[in-house]
Amino acid sequence: MKVGERHYRTIWPTRDGRAVEIIDQTKLPHAFETARLETVEDAATAIRDMWVRGAPLIGATGAYGLALAMATDASDGNLSVAYDLLYATRPTAVDLRWGLRRVRDALRDLPPGARAEAALAEAATICEDSVATCAAIGDHGLPLIAALAERKGGEAVNILTHCNAGWLATVDWGTATAPIYKAHDAGIPVHVWVDETRPRNQGAALTAWELGRHGVPHTVIVDNAGGHLMQRGLVDMVITGTDRTTAAGDVCNKIGTYLKALAAHDNGLPFYVGLPHSTIDWELEDGMAIPIEQRAESEVAEIAGRTVDGRIERVRLLPEGSSARNDAFDVTPARLVTGLITERGVCEASRAGLLSLYPERGERRAG
């Protein structure tokens, strides 16, 4: 999406194909800096130290990392070493493994001399696929916003979102944000309520940043405020992303999503989730069976920001002796989800709904 006047993706190869550039997301929202990755070690560092984050983007960076490795040494041995190095950076990221495997499988039967170019091409295809998927989510979500806009007769449609399921988490468009960008680009007036999303503040730091750079009107609110704004008629719909969606339509997403879904339900407001098919866990029905990652207490106890004189400083918020608990995700039961917006269309959050879009999954099960 746009940063100022220029269109950016989160990752792109340089013209000479010798390096890959990324947006260093650790610097956001206070500085916009790109970083040049020239070696597989650079790519590993970028993933490990979270210069890039978000499942699709991690997968793409891993794929380009293999391509960088092949440019120096395209032997079977180096392919294996590079694969292991990249895989170890964030071993629980499903998309990383998927991206690495896809490149490795594409190279396996090629002679070393053809591998560097083929790896670059495969990484580029992975990126294009991701962009197409997100754009399709946007195209399917757009009519939902357009319908609300029509009902509001020209007034801005107020959309609440939680965390960052934006283009910064993907290669372009984002998932939850794709319908919003599509609507904005189509001239439909939208305004986004951005939950700050404690403890890591991905809403305030990343979603607000990317919406601002693309010119989408938005206002940051604390995570406590959404229910109140809904009660007062200031929210027309909610769109979030998801980290995992069960086959029955339960949605596991950033902690706090469940509370917004409850409030949307209590106020009769639509609650949509944007997702690529890759986040659907066809093996699992009950979202409450998903184990929830507990992260470092320091993410709750401390926070970083920019001082008046421009330094980035980390400060402690808790009293001496008080500890914190930090669950990263929660589960929104399907009964609270109005619909799932995927690259194939919009469906009910249920097995039947998902199978209407992915009928091949039903056949497989029957067989």
Next chain:
Amino acid sequence: MKVGERHYRTIWPTRDGRAVEIIDQTKLPHAFETARLETVEDAATAIRDMWVRGAPLIGATGAYGLALAMATDASDGNLSVAYDLLYATRPTAVDLRWGLRRVRDALRDLPPGARAEAALAEAATICEDSVATCAAIGDHGLPLIAALAERKGGEAVNILTHCNAGWLATVDWGTATAPIYKAHDAGIPVHVWVDETRPRNQGAALTAWELGRHGVPHTVIVDNAGGHLMQRGLVDMVITGTDRTTAAGDVCNKIGTYLKALAAHDNGLPFYVGLPHSTIDWELEDGMAIPIEQRAESEVAEIAGRTVDGRIERVRLLPEGSSARNDAFDVTPARLVTGLITERGVCEASRAGLLSLYPERGERRAG
């Protein structure tokens, strides 16, 4: 309550009656400092600059401020000047006006020579009344916790609270915290989930501090986490305070309370509100008619904390160009409130429930 080994109130006169001491709450949670107020100007500063906060404590400080004024000049003229000075510090605080009026009315017919002592006595009575009220809320709430403790057979009762309705907001005991302190002091094992309560972080900064000093086990969580903890069976009950309760039992309290009430309801958990009768607005039925204060954007955009080298530093969290909205309160409809815990007992959150405890209000209405 206790700070280390010593019992503190939030305000107390010095032995010689010439000054009043308070806890400087602007320094919490990173430093515990008391401040000595010697003049009415000192008292005005303490209220205006929020060294003291919380309705009952503001009322008490105003009352003592008038007493300090009378010690230097007990004339009618100075009584009027001091009243106006103190009243102007936080003109929307109902308890401040009430405390000031109570002292002024007690002095009016007294000769100047008797006023200083009478004012001190009246301020002390206001404090004792507040402590007795809060203690009674605690006594009525205690059996609710005891019943849960019995059901849990010795395991700690997990109580979630939002914001600071603790002893720091009153003279002692607090409102929401009174049943918790009473239970803890009675040897009932309790553990408190403390919502950090963005944007001003009164939970993380004040509630965690006071629970920690008194030795009550607690854990700070982000405001997003409560619903998830309830889903996973880690919360047994919720107790919050309230800024205004309507005659029909709607509860206006710190922004985010409504979301926790929704989650408690969705998980079949009791949601109680602790309140003194002074917060009941007998003139108003519908909580949605309460106008909600919008506070400074900077409270959302910036946050203060302690750096590793001990400095208190304020940092900006939002990107350049992003703005924020800051509603201070929300309204929890009576249908989501299990019960109101007042100084007269526990009742249903409804007009009938409130009238069962305050029958004189029904008679007045009938008459």
